[in-house]
Amino acid sequence: METDKIEQLRKTVVRGAQEIHSKGLVEDGEGNVSVRINKNEILVTPTSTKYDLLSPELIVHMDLDGNVLGTGKIPSTEVKMHLAVYKDRPKVKCVIHNHSPYISMLSILRKNIPIIMEQQLIFLGGEIRCTEITEAHTEEMGASALKALGRNNAAILANHGAIICGKSLDHAVRFSVVLEKLAMVYWGALQIGEPLPIPEKNLEEHEKMFTRLFACFPKRLRST
Numbered sequence: 001m002e003t004d005k006i007e008q009l010r011k012t013v014v015r016g017a018q019e020i021h022s023k024g025l026v027e028d029g030e031g032n033v034s035v036r037i038n039k040n041e042i043l044v045t046p047t048s049t050k051y052d053l054l055s056p057e058l059i060v061h062m063d064l065d066g067n068v069l070g071t072g073k074i075p076s077t078e079v080k081m082h083l084a085v086y087k088d089r090p091k092v093k094c095v096i097h098n099h100s101p102y103i104s105m106l107s108i109l110r111k112n113i114p115i116i117m118e119q120q121l122i123f124l125g126g127e128i129r130c131t132e133i134t135e136a137h138t139e140e141m142g143a144s145a146l147k148a149l150g151r152n153n154a155a156i157l158a159n160h161g162a163i164i165c166g167k168s169l170d171h172a173v174r175f176s177v178v179l180e181k182l183a184m185v186y187w188g189a190l191q192i193g194e195p196l197p198i199p200e201k202n203l204e205e206h207e208k209m210f211t212r213l214f215a216c217f218p219k220r221l222r223s224t
């Protein structure tokens, strides 16, 4: 039964990876997509992914301590960031890391994105924060990503890209698209003038939608 589930999830990872590639959020050789199998195990795209050539047997099976289970391809060292999110947030079923162009631009400026659009709150959880600068491919990057994520489903990684998580692969793919569009709109608005955030009093309903439908933060971060 578990074997069937894993085979199915391998296909799910391939589908998600090819979707973010087709949407221009990653180029060959960058980014990674993972899904949770159970409490202690995940499946993740291999290092230096060639998206068009990706197939289920190339997906790497590993535990949350970073051990690869079985033979075959190896994961990217960026998987440490995914593992940190799965360990800290039991509800997360999918993590995506990409280097999409507009998010990458904001990441170099280390800019947060204030709440400027309703869908940002509904899908992503609020202001998108940028991490402190850390050395790439380290444990420190995972801790830094978790801090910037807070309760949210997405964060900007300083001078690097984005991390996105969700309760399902479909959620995480959708959030990745929403995040890149948001970054593009924010960047564009900054060229014209000073973007104005949505006043907090107008956000109550959207906050409820986020919490009810899309949030995947741990119980300890509940505000009420």
Ligand SMILES: [Zn+2]
Pocket (backbone or CB within 6 Å): 030, 031, 078, 097, 098, 099, 160, 161
């Ligand atoms: Zn990266």
